[in-house]
Amino acid sequence: MDLHARYGPWALIAGASEGTGAAFARQLAAQGFNLILVARRLAPLNELAETILTEHGVTCLTASIDLSSNDAADRLLELAEDREIGLLILNAGADANGAPFLDGALANWDALVMRNVMTVMRACHHFAAPMRARGRGGVILCGSGACYGGLPGIAAYAGSKAFDLVFGEALWAELQPHGVDVLNLVMGRTDTPAHRELLARQGKTLPDGCASPEDVAALGLARLPHGPICNWGLADEDAGYAGSSAAQRRNRIRQISAAIAGQEAE
Template sequence: MNFAERYGPWALIAGASEGTGRSFAQLIASRGVNCILLGRREEPLLELAREIRERSLVDCVTGSVDLAAADAMERIVALVGPREVGLLVLNAGADPNGALFLDRDIESWLGLAQRNVMATMRCCHHFARSMKPRGRGGLLLVNSGACYGGAPYMAAYAGTKAFGLCFGDALWAELQPQGIDVLTLVLGQTDTPAFRKLLADKGLPVPDKLASPDDVAATGLERLAQGPVHHWGLADDEAGYAPSSAAARRTRIGMVARMTRRVFGGGT
């Protein structure tokens, strides 16, 4: 199958209003897949939708949805309606706080956890259930190198990203036999408006050699079928900043999956 056959006819991209989400939407549309764009700010979504329709000649709908809101999933389901989603890209989830845990009200951190944990589970559960009978589809979970360890100013953020990493590993092992691709794309510092704003708020300079959002999107879609993880800037067999390489992690998860199937599923 080509890309549109495997991941179409619709892709849902969360966090599509700017940065890597915008790049994902543009690239997916250029490959002939209709797009459902989610983000908190309506105007950038509408602008992107107009651009996609003109350039790629695919259909595009938008929804202003905050994934931290209690009714986020209900609003997403209503927006999607009967459309068949074959690709889910969860790109929302940056931390705008850049603060020590006790220096913010707990509500700030609960909102972050709602967006990065609960909304992720709800979206994956809802859309992968529809993909399973079709025997095709993809889940792409954009993550951060913070998933591999906590640090000051990142307590809640790193915790939610560690959840996303392990959650994605397990989904890859569970859904791969069903024909559904799952990839956790682990990023380093990326040149997004949100990251630049955080640096500006802290009075910090923009680092050299930031990853390009367009390059990130292209790599994510290229590696989607390999799963369960890809480390930005590293070869498949290179550990680098990660505890182990993507290839070694793939082997380990496969081994654990065989064990858990024997224990819980009675399989071989």
């Protein structure tokens, strides 16, 4: 598939400084996308942008934005200016706390929920509206298998990813008739610097079988037109750790949407 023809000319990637976000950036640059790269740390963003410019010659803008700040989504919109953002990838959202809910400072959980819930929702509202008006576009919400159930030590994180999952499914149902694709890319353990750092603080090592950021990004881009869910490591019809398969959830949403449409038409 020619992703640039389907979604171009610009892609905005939040959480692009390393790991999966950087992998998205490199793969999209290779397909001719101009990029807006955002993360909290500017130095690695600029290094990535210089590499992309050298290798692919595309325009690459960078900005340091704390995605847990209340004005983060507004700053993303200001940064984009009047550029046609055809692909929005919201990749930031790792849990760097690694603590039970009551053992962590409330301010840390507030920041996590702001980044994973409020900024995600606001950014989708800002950027998906012009996509719907144009009749084309794509949104990838990078999630986690934690979205399928609560686990000790990641209460706020799992809850925020559960919101993203259900929100993304509904957004897919609303935007699909308008030519806009939405995908929840549900990741498993991925070998990213953030994941390694958290494990190191806990005195743990990286387990075997972790996915590579490059493979995860490639899968997300390949499955975007088929939303609303892609579960890393599972086939479309395989329920596995998700409890119900991506295909089952997709069909359920379609059935409910058709029933609602029928009721409204009566």
